[in-house]
Amino acid sequence: MNVMLHLGLGSFHRAHQAVYLHELQKTGDRSWTLAGGNIRPDMADTIAALQVQGGAYTLETISPAGEHHYERITSISKVIPFTPDLAGLIEQGASRETQIISFTVTEAGYYLDAKNRLDLDTFADLRADLEAARAGQPGATIYGALTAILQARRAAEAGAVTLLNCDNLRHNGDRSRSGLLQFIELTGDTELLAWIQTNTTSPNAMVDRITPRPTPDVRERVKAATGADDPAALMGESFIQWVIEDNFIAGRPAWETVGVEMVKSVDAFEEAKIRLLNATHSCIAWAGTLINYQYIHEGTQNPVIRRLAYDYVTDDVIPVLDTPENPCPLNLAKYRDTVLDRFANAAIQDTNQRVAMDGFSKMPGFIAPTIRQRLARKESIDSVAMLPALFLAYLQRWHAGKIHYTYQDQAMDPAVAHAMCEAADPVAAFCADTLLWGEMAGDPRLVEGVRRASERVVRFITAHTGVRPERA
Structure with missing residues (x-):
């Protein structure tokens, strides 16, 4: 089984990337599954509910015409609980079965200035993560987390892995990769820097689906429509789109069979x-x-x-x-x-x-x-x-x-x-x-x-x- 590890089990990921893999699994192609968790101690109640439910949850979609549709999404097979040392995420990321590490942290979570340089002067949490990384500890930013995961993966000789950005960041693969390489260069770990340049790719991608923060009303509607009381239920619009640069170093799901547009340039x-x-x-x-x-x-x-x-x-x-x-x-x-x-x-x-x-x-x-x-x-x-x-x-x-x-x-x-x-x-x-x-x-x-x-x-x-x- 091939694994896609996702960092950031928020609403958007569960209404978008997880849905596409769910649709692929419904066709009978179960060669890929999702594991995921958060790099910060947020959404604790949702993560706990997902753990109890084995990663499954109900998605409500609503069209502009007001049509409601309900589906149980089951593509997340492993929910990794948060710990400050990120031990579970690091272990999964260092596993040979993990061939894609994807992430959703919002645009501001990349700490890049107008010239695509890491803005250490502005962001104290980025500076703190850099010091932690120099001491061999994981951090709470995407760079601190990825550095710790990739250090463990390199040490485990687990092979190449694709780093897939799923945020609304222009040239998101190129820019997040640049930020990561800058971060690792500042740690002084030249061996890891060289390993990443050789053993990872970072496709650019465009993602689209309006996904509001879930409210108690969503849980109530899901229960009324399906009979299931699901504390991890969420809602999104019926529209969905994902366009990805086809630049995967270690294989990928056959997303093109379920509507993902795989292209040379996004x-x-x-x-x-x-x-x-x-x-x-x-x-x-x-x-x-x-x-x-x-x-x-x-x-x-x-x-x-x-x-x-x-x-x-x-x-x-x-x-x-x-x-x-x-x-x-x-x-x-x-x-x-x-x-x-x-x-x-x-x-x-x-x-x-x-x-x-x-x-x-x-x-x-x-x-x-x-x-x-x-x-x-x-x-x-x-x-x-x-x-x-x-x-x-x-x-x-x-x-x-x-x-x-x-x-x-x-x-x-x-x-x-x-x-x-x-x-x-x-x-x-x-x-x-x-x-x-x-x-x-x-x-x-x-x-x-x-x-x-x-x-x-x-x-x-x-x-x-x-x-x-x-x-x-």
Whole structure:
């Protein structure tokens, strides 16, 4: 039996990668199975429930038409409990039967700056992991965990293994591999560094399925529909997509037989998804929060917010992704409309809180590239500038303590964010931040574009709430 070890048994993995392997097993191909666990002590109740249930759980999917479907997913055969020394994950990763190590840690969990260098100055947990690795101990970041696992695998002479990134990170295989190699180089372990370069590959991949955090309602609906009381039940939309660069050093499941697109390059799919879906998703979450909506579908169904998202894609994204010199293989207008229809699905109950998180990673990753390309072409950024303007207004609301939920952002330095909001000119301070904008920081065209957009955001908030924000 071949094993795919997954680090991060969160909702997305269980609604996406685990589902594809489940579908493959249903065809009679049971040559691969999943093992998984977390590298941090989170989701303890869910992990415990999965252990009791032998890794099985119920997935509810809901279509835009409101059709509910329930299925028991059984592809995870081994749930590894968390321990601070990561002993179970290390043992499984060092086993010869493990031929793929995959991971989902969110975009901010890779600690990369605008130049794809490890940002040790900003992140104390990354520095702590580096010190732990130098002492031969595992850590709580993806790099610390992978280093410990791969050290054990090399020592066990267990052979080559593929490292598969399943996050919304542009060029996710290349960039996470670069971060890992930088991390190991800093530990001074030159033998491990050479082993990884020879014995691993890191395919780029694009993943897509809206998967909200499970609520008690999901468990109740699953019980009513199936009779099973499943504390590990979760829900996702009916849409699902996975595009992977076919670059596996130690074999892989026959995913292409169950709908996975195995390709030479994921670049076009990745750019379309990040800019048309991920950036639009964040835009709607920030805008919705500013007028006191709780859910993504509420914002998408608001004609003003939907138009902001539509114009961003139509005016500024499609023209730079589909050009005569470099035509896009996807129908981007159709993709845009499909994305907005998915976001409008009221049954998903996806929260603005979930989607709005990690803006300090999403701004440089999802939004800045479009602004950079538009400016390079000496074209207007009026539509795309609405996204940073909305995020700035959102930050100002957070700064004032008026966000009605907890905002989570691994890449944000709260002191820096508060200082932006307290500046005499918040727009200029925001646009001068190098973490957000890289070499564009302080560009007068960026500042002016965001300033004009911020004025529109003030009018938007005032029109919808009857209250003019103090600053924007």
